[in-house]
Amino acid sequence: MLDTTQIQLIESDVESARITLYNLSDELVDHICCAIEDQMRNGKSFDEAYALLKEQTGIKVLQSIQENTLYLTDKKYRLMKTTMKITGNVALALLGMGTVMKIFHWPGAGPALVLGFALLCLFFFPAVVYINHREGKSKGGPIMNFSILVGGVGLMAGILFKVMHWPGASMLLLGGWFFILFIFLPTLLYAKLKDAKSGFEKRVYVLGVVALIIFELATMFKMMHWPGAGPLMILGSLLLVAVFLPLYTNMRFKNVELKTGQFIYLITISMYAVVLTALLAMNVSKDILGCFVRSQDNGTAINHYFEQKERILAASNTVKDSVVMMNAEKIKHVSEETAKVKNEIQNLKLNLVQEIEQVDKQTALAAISESVKISKKDNYDIIDHILFDQNGNGLANSLKGKLDTYRELILKLTTSNKELSESISRILDTSSKKNYNTMVSWEEDNFKHNPLISTLALLTALEKNVSMVESSTIQYINQ
Amino acid sequence: MASNDLLKGMLKPIILKLLFEKGPMYGYEITQLVKEISAGEIELTFGALYPILHKLEQEGIVQTESEVINNRNRIYYSITPKGNSLAQEKIAELEEFVKTLKIFFKPNFGLKFSHA
Structure with missing residues (x-):
């Protein structure tokens, strides 16, 4: 006959098989006890008999009995x-x-x-x-x-x-x-x-x-x-x-x-x-990030060209001085406004790189012109934080405002050439877009959840667009 | 030893017949008795036994009674008055089936074929 400790050992083993069905755990304990007692009458020790029985009926077997019973009765x-x-x-x-x-x-x-x-x-x-x-x-x-x-x-x-x-x-x-x-x-x-x-x-x-x-x-x-x-x-x-x-x-x-x-x-x-x-x-695979690195550096090069262009072309200026004098005021205004917008974009890029990379201004500027140096190319959490605040009035929104004002100014100056003004309004378009049946604002469409490197490339492209518009506008005024 | 495939469907009437003739029994007792009667030919594992017993209890054919023996609960199964007739029916059905089955082992199935 088994003593209480032995029975408790068996009970705890049956319990660990999570047998919860009414009567079943009692029955299984009793059954195991009876089988062990039989073996012990044949001269085996409790430990031997229980080990042997466990080999045949592990926890899995006990659980399958419960599952089969539930399957039959419920x-x-x-x-x-x-x-x-x-x-x-x-x-x-x-x-x-x-x-x-x-x-x-x-x-x-x-x-x-x-x-x-x-x-x-x-x-x-x-x-x-x-x-x-x-x-x-x-x-x-x-x-x-x-x-x-x-x-x-x-x-x-x-x-x-x-x-x-x-x-x-x-x-x-x-x-x-x-x-x-x-x-x-x-x-x-x-x-x-x-x-x-x-x-x-x-x-x-x-x-x-x-x-x-x-x-x-x-x-x-x-x-x-x-x-x-x-x-x-x-x-x-x-x-x-x-x-x-x-x-x-x-x-x-x-x-x-x-x-x-x-x-x-x-x-x-x-x-x-x-x-x-x-x-x-x-976040994003390395290959795709690489594409944006090229696009960003390419854009930077073009912007650099635009910065030099006016100076280079001024040297070989053939337009009459009197005309130049007449248009000088207008051109100066356009150049100033363009510079403001470009400044805004450049500051934004600088701001993003400095915040995300945690570096000083000099390092950030170097990284922008050679973007392979940026280590957190795929970060978009911090960008979202900088560009969008809770009320949707972040820096992205203010950039859109500046672009809108700039576009209106240029359109006013080029209004007599319909084709040109239409092209410009397309280039500087900031209207909302339809995306999966919901209207998405320009700033969300462009900047929300956008990784750092593609955001930079996008801003650089924007800068390029502004430079192009400036160049065409000045050319148009000079005609 | 009889294979599981053959035993399927036979276990219920076998268990009922034992309970019908011997009165209240507990699980281990049933498995041992089946082994003894069949001279080891039929092994009723506890994995097969308890699901059937619980099913029979749910159908109201058998009832349980718990008793503390040797410091542990022992669950006794016995046939209910309601299950009595049903048990007899099942046993008779099995007997009939065994008789029918035997025919298949007679030479020529016990039929006299005429070779005209």
């Missing part, structure tokens, strides 16, 4: 399990196909992605949460189930909205993150702490959840284009991968029987997370 569970299997497979196929179609720009990518995500959000995910709950795998109770359900669906719907450029994506993402960061993860931590057997284990769990919260916050910052995502992400992923994961695997797999499958799964998933994070953190 209609809703059966339905959910079928739903989970079918919608999971179909959604995966749809999302996979959708992604491939999106990459190759084939038609039908949108509907495939929408349908896949809808299946995932509305059927697969709720079914998974329900099944986990029924199998007793989620220990945090209704709050945890509710928060992961709402948060998870919110996040997935948010990603879909973001991919499809539907309005409201940010709200969904933020809402989903709120539930996961501030309700689900703390409840998970609470449940884990209640389960923890040693102080070391407790500290590992706290570390894990804190790392996860930092990591998720970083992802959220990244997706919302808030500044500070980079350092948060580095901190979060370092804590998660370099500190928490080794401690956790060491703790989990040291004494327990070797669970190769689970271990491989854990490592693979972590690797995916790290690689995807790295890709996400890079």
Whole structure:
């Protein structure tokens, strides 16, 4: 006959298999005890007999008994399990196909992605949460189930909205993150702490959840284009991968029987997370950044030419002095106004490079004329911060105002030549554009979420346009 | 030993017959008895047994009673009055089926073919 400590050992093992079904845990404990007692009557020790039995009936077998019982006795569970299997497979196929179609720009990518995500959000995910709950795998109770359900669906719907450029994506993402960061993860931590057997284990769990919260916050910052995502992400992923994961695997797999499958799964998933994070953190691929470097340097060269042009051409000026005198006033005015606008653009570039690279004026100027020297070419968080304030009245908006005034001035001067004034008004156009059925202002269309290097190239091109307009206008006045 | 494929569908009537004749029994007892009666030919694993017992309980054919034995809870299963007739029906059905099955092992299926 087994003593109380032996029975308690078996009970705790059955409990760790999360057998929650009515009567079933008692039955399994009794069954295991009976089988061990039989073996012991044949002369084996308790330890031997239990080790032998465990080989045949590990935690997985106990769990499968519960799953089979639920499957037989619970209609809703059966339905959910079928739903989970079918919608999971179909959604995966749809999302996979959708992604491939999106990459190759084939038609039908949108509907495939929408349908896949809808299946995932509305059927697969709720079914998974329900099944986990029924199998007793989620220990945090209704709050945890509710928060992961709402948060998870919110996040997935948010990603879909973001991919499809539907309005409201940010709200969904933020809402989903709120539930996961501030309700689900703390409840998970609470449940884990209640389960923890040693102080070391407790500290590992706290570390894990804190790392996860930092990591998720970083992802959220990244997706919302808030500044500070980079350092948060580095901190979060370092804590998660370099500190928490080794401690956790060491703790989990040291004494327990070797669970190769689970271990491989854990490592693979972590690797995916790290690689995807790295890709996400890079913002834009290097090749594309290289294109903008060339475009920026090319633009700088042209602007340099325009600066010299008036001086070079003045030397070989053939226009009569009397005419020059007459137009001098007008030309001086145009040159002054042009200089003001160009100054504004140059200051903006300088401002951006200095803020982002954290360098002095001299270094920033050198970097602008040879943009390969810029190290944070793909930064757009700080740009957004500088160019746009909360009310949409940032520097981008004031630049637009200056361009508008300049354009009006030039149009007034060239109004007698319709073709010229129309070209100029096209070159200096700052009107809003229609993008995915919503009106987007000129400054948002050009500068929102635009990496540093392409923003510089854009500003340089703008400067070039202004110089061209100046040159044509002066030429027109001189005729 | 009988394969799982063959046993499928037979286990329910076998369990019912045992409970019908021997009265209240607990899980381990059932598995051991099946092993003993079949001389080791039929192995009823606990993975197969408990889901069936819970299903039968849900259908109201068997009922449970818990008793503390050797410092642990033991769950006894017995046939309910309502399940009595159903159990008999199932047992009879199995018997009938076995009879039918046997025909297939007679030479010529017990038929006299005329070779005219």
